[in-house]
Amino acid sequence: MFKSERVFDDNLLLSYFDDGYISDRIAIKDSEIHVWFLDIGNYDEYHMKSLFDILTLDEKAKMSHYVHVADQKRFLVGHSMLRILLSRYLAREPDDIILLNSKHGKLYMPQSNVSFNISHSGNRVALAFVKEKKIGVDIERMNSLDDYSQIAKNFFLPPESERICAQTDAAKGMEKFYEIWTVKEAFVKALGHGLSRSLKSFEVLEQGTINDYTNNSRYNYYTKQLSDNYLCSLVVV
Template sequence: MKNLQHAVYLYTAKPETIDLADTKLLNTAEQQRATAFRFDADRTLYTAAHVFLRQTLSQHADIAPADWQFSSNAYGKPAITNHGYEELQFNLSHTQGLLACAISQSRAVGVDVERHKLLHDLANLCRTALAAPETADVLSHCGSDVRTQRFFTYWTLKEAYIKARGLGLSLPLQQFHFEQTDAGEWHLHCQAALQDRGENWQFLSRQVADGYTLALAVQKVGGVNARLTIHECRR
């Protein structure tokens, strides 16, 4: 595997930069999933994301984009099954207007990207989706734009962590929360039932483009942070 020792690579791209003529790279299951979407925009976004994933993975391995093979666990988290590359970890996220993919060796990774949108009844949404300390922080800010941005900061962090753990929403949203330190870093607090500790993870949260929030969760190895490299793909 190329350039992955102690490193995590995070790639972002706009869907319109992906050549949809490359849909031949997708396997039968991916093509069937794309066809099943009711709306053209959703079909195009899904297709672009999975072409992007395959092409990005091939930058780190001597495998052609069309030759990647995947399986999923009981919660839907995908994994690579190509012989000799089972330790290659990845995660994919997409929203209208933006794609994101994280790749590492051996370290669990999760990425989430969300496009900001108008949120009705934000207080109730926070109480459903966030833990109490996160809700209190969101609602303490003045102005709907600031509150919306803060909500998506917490939501993407939680989604990235859930995806990295690979356990889906079996992880209760109220049993873990994030806190930002004075230095601007994000720290995870877990209740004992989750059988995890915040010290096991490193996190990145940032605003990308205009009106998008991205979060990355990376498992530490031996208590050591990974080296993060971020690429914005322009084609």
């Protein structure tokens, strides 16, 4: 899978790939966004062992804290492939990549102009990269939710929950819910605020914009629906 398209008002070029496009050296320009979609089901036991060897001791310890095998696999593929991709972008070995956590838990690489973010759900992992900016990505499998409208009323602004409830049927309402939810998650991840940021402090508008009421600023977002009922949203700030 490979596709490129112009997005956002500042005319950034968004390209998304799968792991079949990983090469020894990958270039990313200041005007580009790269998003990699990985399917955990494509990695057999041999590949998993190779990926495990790439993790640091600290990462292996964090992986072992997950009780469920599916969660361990998501962590393994996400963090090892993050190291591999950063090594290709920066022309370094994977074990030379130093990753730190911000005070709100966002991974970053010190003294690097490449910003990245990671998200996973179900069998999918999304890894997003950009230069000289901050980026957030969120991918979700759109599982059926009977109470999505109530969740929206509890966590979203009234205009957002009203848009969800105004959809013509439950399936479209749930899809709109996941769209707004993933955009909100991607936005707070881009800023590095995590759970410290109220989801009601900014509004997800139509036509791909976010209104941040804390500083009266607007940002752009992009949403893509994938096969197997996955939805991914991306925000650059």
